[in-house]
Amino acid sequence: MQSYLTSQLLRVLSEMEGVPVDFKPEFEQPASTEHGDLASNAPLKLARFLKRAPRQIAEDLSERLRALPLDPDRIKTIEVAGPGFLNFRYGTAYLFSGLEKILSEGSNFGRAERGSKGTAIVEFVSANPTGPLTVGHGRNAVLGDTIANLLSWTGFDVTREYYFNDAGRQMRTLGQSVKARYLAAVDPDISTKTIDSDGELITVPECFPDDGYLGEYIQHVASELFEKHGDSLVSSDSAIFKDAAEKRIFEEIKTTLGRLGIRMDSYFNEKDLYEDNKVWEIVESLRELDLAYDSEGAVWLRTKKFGKEKDTVLVKSTGEPTYRLPDIGYHIDKISRGFDLIVDVFGADHIATYPDVVNAVKALGHNTDSIDVVIYQFVTLVRKGKPVKMSTRKAQYVTLDELMDEVSEDVTRFFFLMRSANTHLEFDLDLAREASDTNPVFYLQYAHARICSIIRKAKEVGFTFSQEADFKLLTHDSEEALLKELLLFPDVIRRAAESREPHRISNYLREVASQFTQFYGQCRIIGETPDLASARMDLARASKNVLRNGLSVLGISAPEKM
Numbered sequence: 396m397q398s399y400l401t402s403q404l405l406r407v408l409s410e411m412e413g414v415p416v417d418f419k420p421e422f423e424q425p426a427s428t429e430h431g432d433l434a435s436n437a438p439l440k441l442a443r444f445l446k447r448a449p450r451q452i453a454e455d456l457s458e459r460l461r462a463l464p465l466d467p468d469r470i471k472t473i474e475v476a477g478p479g480f481l482n483f484r485y486g487t488a489y490l491f492s493g494l495e496k497i498l499s500e501g502s503n504f505g506r507a508e509r510g511s512k513g514t515a516i517v518e519f520v521s522a523n524p525t526g527p528l529t530v531g532h533g534r535n536a537v538l539g540d541t542i543a544n545l546l547s548w549t550g551f552d553v554t555r556e557y558y559f560n561d562a563g564r565q566m567r568t569l570g571q572s573v574k575a576r577y578l579a580a581v582d583p584d585i586s587t588k589t590i591d592s593d594g595e596l597i598t599v600p601e602c603f604p605d606d607g608y609l610g611e612y613i614q615h616v617a618s619e620l621f622e623k624h625g626d627s628l629v630s631s632d633s634a635i636f637k638d639a640a641e642k643r644i645f646e647e648i649k650t651t652l653g654r655l656g657i658r659m660d661s662y663f664n665e666k667d668l669y670e671d672n673k674v675w676e677i678v679e680s681l682r683e684l685d686l687a688y689d690s691e692g693a694v695w696l697r698t699k700k701f702g703k704e705k706d707t708v709l710v711k712s713t714g715e716p717t718y719r720l721p722d723i724g725y726h727i728d729k730i731s732r733g734f735d736l737i738v739d740v741f742g743a744d745h746i747a748t749y750p751d752v753v754n755a756v757k758a759l760g761h762n763t764d765s766i767d768v769v770i771y772q773f774v775t776l777v778r779k780g781k782p783v784k785m786s787t788r789k790a791q792y793v794t795l796d797e798l799m800d801e802v803s804e805d806v807t808r809f810f811f812l813m814r815s816a817n818t819h820l821e822f823d824l825d826l827a828r829e830a831s832d833t834n835p836v837f838y839l840q841y842a843h844a845r846i847c848s849i850i851r852k853a854k855e856v857g858f859t860f861s862q863e864a865d866f867k868l869l870t871h872d873s874e875e876a877l878l879k880e881l882l883l884f885p886d887v888i889r890r891a892a893e894s895r896e897p898h899r900i901s902n903y904l905r906e907v908a909s910q911f912t913q914f915y916g917q918c919r920i921i922g923e924t925p926d927l928a929s930a931r932m933d934l935a936r937a938s939k940n941v942l943r944n945g946l947s948v949l950g951i952s953a954p955e956k957m
Contacts, residue, residue, distance in 0.1 A: 397422050397886055399469060401422075407459040408437075418444075420437040423436075432879055433482075434482045438456060469486050470483055470489075497884075506548050509551075510552040515736035518556045518729075519543075520659075522559065528652070530822070534771055537807070540657045542897060545891050548948055549892040555658070556660065558663045568604050571633050572613050585600050597609060655799070655804055656804070657950075665721045678720065692712035695709060726753070727756055741769070772817060807827075808951055809835065810827055813835065839908050846939040859929075861925070861929035873914040877938065920935065
């Protein structure tokens with residue numbers, strides 16, 4: 396409908412002087428049905444260009460639209476309201492043909508043809524294999540996977556990619572941590588020391604690095620190595636211990652993501668960027684452009700040329716690159732692979748730094764228009780109204796697996812998607828554990844299961860499902876309201892995909908479930924005349940389709956019984 400009205404409005408606007416050639420009308424669903432089914436503020440936005448009162452522009456546009464004329468099956472009326480809004484009311488034929496479409500397309504309703512919009516790559520999670528995925532990684536994982544779902548639904552051929560680095564200081568520290576625990580397993584009387592970890596004194600082997608990893612998984616890897624190799628690795632380089640830890644941790648990461656229904660299509664190791672000196676060639680190219688220089692033993696990126704207050708270190712005085720350098724190389728690699736859209740999902744700690752990468756890539760002659768960065772705020776677990784304390788290095792964090800064990804995979808995904816990514820998320824564990832309709836994900840799943848139950852009971856009493864129900868019998872206000880809500884689904888999917896905002900789907904599905912509850916509370920199905928019952932049953936089935944499809948986009952199951 397919005398596409399149709401957009402084309403009609405642009406048609407009449409093309410005949411008016413002063414309208415910008417790139418002007419695009421916007422539509423929204425009015426908060427009250429008194430204001431129609433769809434509204435546009437185009438007259439208000441055009442006022443500064445046309446030098447006329449918005450109300451006059453609205454009157455002019457409405458007359459021009461009626462003169463086309465508009466398809467009466469789609470649009471019943473056009474009304475001018477307020478200071479200059481255009482309100483449109485749908486024709487019943489449009490509503491009923493839409494209901495037929497929902498029923499006929501089923502699980503494909505709202506889905507565009509795969510690849511019709513080209514290719515996209517979504518890079519997310521991208522945690523280095525230094526430990527299990529925590530709650531902090533969970534929002535990234537679910538957000539990235541759902542954005543990939545949305546892009547797929549709207550016509551992109553999507554690649555999910557995990558970018559990681561199994562080298563560098565963190566990985567060296569991992570290997571040293573495992574080796575220290577291994578040596579303690581070999582010699583229980585090994586000398587020890589006490590370290591302060593977030594205010595807590597912890598006893599570790601003397602050789603344990605001061606910033607080492609303290610989780611139980613480190614001891615598990617060390618114990619496995621001791622059981623398999625005995626004391627034969629005592630003199631071995633820590634790289635052996637690092638490799639063993641990396642292998643085990645990555646297996647656990649993949650298993651954890653699998654529980655959430657996330658399957659990566661490809662993995663990209665940062666080390667690959669150092670082959671054939673690709674990364675160092677980037678440094679030399681930046682020097683040639685006078686965007687990199689040496690100072691204080693380090694290599695600096697002239698980020699002041701990109702509008703920042705200070706330049707930024709690109710390569711440390713130790714010779715180790717900061718993450719900006721390989722990230723520049725990684726984005727050049729993604730661009731070279733020919734993706735039409737490149738989406739990065741980053742935490743809030745990247746908000747001031749990712750522009751450096753994009754600006755450098757652009758300065759090196761690459762088109763960065765395809766790059767879109769999604770920044771999400773961090774998560775706080777809350778129990779009984781109080782934050783749950785977490786630490787990344789000692790065993791006082793909550794792993795993503797532990798969270799799913801407590802509240803289930805479906806609830807975990809939904810709660811990570813309840814709020815806009817750019818807002819801080821308080822994950823209420825008490826609410827998440829509620830197995831009632833006060834829990835928002837159970838509310839949606841129960842609505843779907845309830846419709847399935849209605850269909851089962853109808854079959855049990857011998858209800859005949861008509862192949863050609865008379866939708867003109869659907870005249871109750873709650874029937875019309877529900878149907879209009881269902882028909883919004885494709886547009887909600889499109890808007891959520893374009894804005895990279897999966898929470899729009901969560902909000903929309905809650906409204907669908909609410910509208911269905913009102914409909915079913917006011918309109919009987921079984922017990923009515925066969926024709927009316929058939930029409931209402933089809934409306935219920937259409938509701939089931941939309942709820943199932945929406946939950947599928949969110950990566951959440953749609954149970955038939957609860």
